[in-house]
Every structure is written in structure tokens, then in C-alpha cells.
Amino acid sequence: MGFIPGSETIKISSKRQVVMPFVFRERLIISKSNQLRVTRNENGQLMLERFPSSLDWKELIAGMPVERVDIDSEGRYDPKKSPSFDEWMHEE
Structure with missing residues (x-):
């Protein structure tokens, strides 16, 4: 799978938590109090939606x-x- 423009690599912490890159947190106006919904589409891709x-x-x-x-x-x-x-x- 190649690098897609506008995409970023994410890290998984030692507690297996996903660390979202700053550029996405900034674009989506996400802070520590926000909640996100994660869904998996029919192609196996994960989709994030901010509540x-x-x-x-x-x-x-x-x-x-x-x-x-x-x-x-x-x-x-x-x-x-x-x-x-x-x-x-x-x-x-």
C-alpha cells in the first residue's frame, strides 16, 4: 500500500492506544474532551467521526x-x- 497524499502515519502507544497526529487534531478541532466514533467500512478501512x-x-x-x-x-x-x-x- 502506497503513501496517500494528506495521510499521516500514526503510532500505537505501549497501552495500545492510538496517537492521532497533530495536523488531524487541528483540522478536526479535536481536544482531550472530544469523543470520536470509529467504524470499519466494507473494505476494512477505519473511519473516524467527531461527535x-x-x-x-x-x-x-x-x-x-x-x-x-x-x-x-x-x-x-x-x-x-x-x-x-x-x-x-x-x-x-
Whole structure:
């Protein structure tokens, strides 16, 4: 197997822990408190996925509108009574 551009060699510690290269930790914004999901695809390759951190969720929630939204039993709301929510719902 040849060297793939953008890939790095990783080390396994004496405790058999994987040491991720700094360049990937930096690109993925990974710190010691983050969690990663490891999956193996059908080709036997390992895939890493970073779970959102509490800071990620705080930033997401900070962008949500804060207003009362009355939703009826059909899942509808009045956009005139909840204009910020309506605008947020239609962002791309």
C-alpha cells in the first residue's frame, strides 16, 4: 500500500492506544474532551467521526431564535406570530 497524499502515519502507544497526529487534531478541532466514533467500512478501512462537543451545541443553540412558537396538532405555526422562528426554519 502506497503513501496517500494528506495521510499521516500514526503510532500505537505501549497501552495500545492510538496517537492521532497533530495536523488531524487541528483540522478536526479535536481536544482531550472530544469523543470520536470509529467504524470499519466494507473494505476494512477505519473511519473516524467527531461527535459535536458541548461548545458546538452551545454555539448552535445560541443561533436559534428565542420566541414563543405555538405549534398546532398538525405541526403548523403562524409565521406572523413567530417571525424569527420562521426565518430560522427557512435558512439554507
